[in-house]
Amino acid sequence: MVTIGKVSFWWDNETECYDLEVLDPSATVADYEKTVGGILATPEARKKYSEHCVACSICCGGRLPLTVVDIYRLKFGGLGMALPLNGWVAAYGVVQRQDGCVDVTLRLDERETCALWNRNDGLCSVYEKRPLICRTYICAPLSWRASELRGQIVNSGEDELVRMLGLPDGNGGKEKPQPFSGVLDYGGVLLRDVCSVKLWHSLTKRDGAMDLLGG
């Protein structure tokens, strides 16, 4: 088990998936990121990776949604620093609309791999500043609540990005205050504000075993 500050994360042998628990209601997305980073640095996680990893780079492809904080982090880290938000998205992202929803993702190259992946050395070219979706990717099964938390954080941060870009998404909710409104980093976003009631209840229960599969 890895506990860094307010979030614990561990491999559950019984259910064979990673699971997590929020120990303090003041936990932020930054706390979550730190703890996931902590477990990825353990020999145990590396062993799980090495058993399955075939260096396919699939984890650097597919849908790579962005939050507004991801873009700040990349911009302040030097990628497209001088570009305004919409110019940054035009340069490094893709905007797609489906069923009235807007999706803002990282751009892929002609081989459907992230355009920020360096084909020469097989490494991420923005590793220190990579988005949350990359930092929290674990190449192993996740419990329901671990998977939902990651998804709900990204959805919330993407909603704010869509609002700031002035893109109508048909849900009529863009004028409502959102957890990511006005924040510059993940330390300013409380986990409880991005979670559904059901998810928050599950994450903060001492024994969430019943919720592992979303029951």
Ligand code: SF4
């Ligand atoms: S930003 Fe880096 S870690 Fe994330 S998908 Fe692109 S190359 Fe991979």
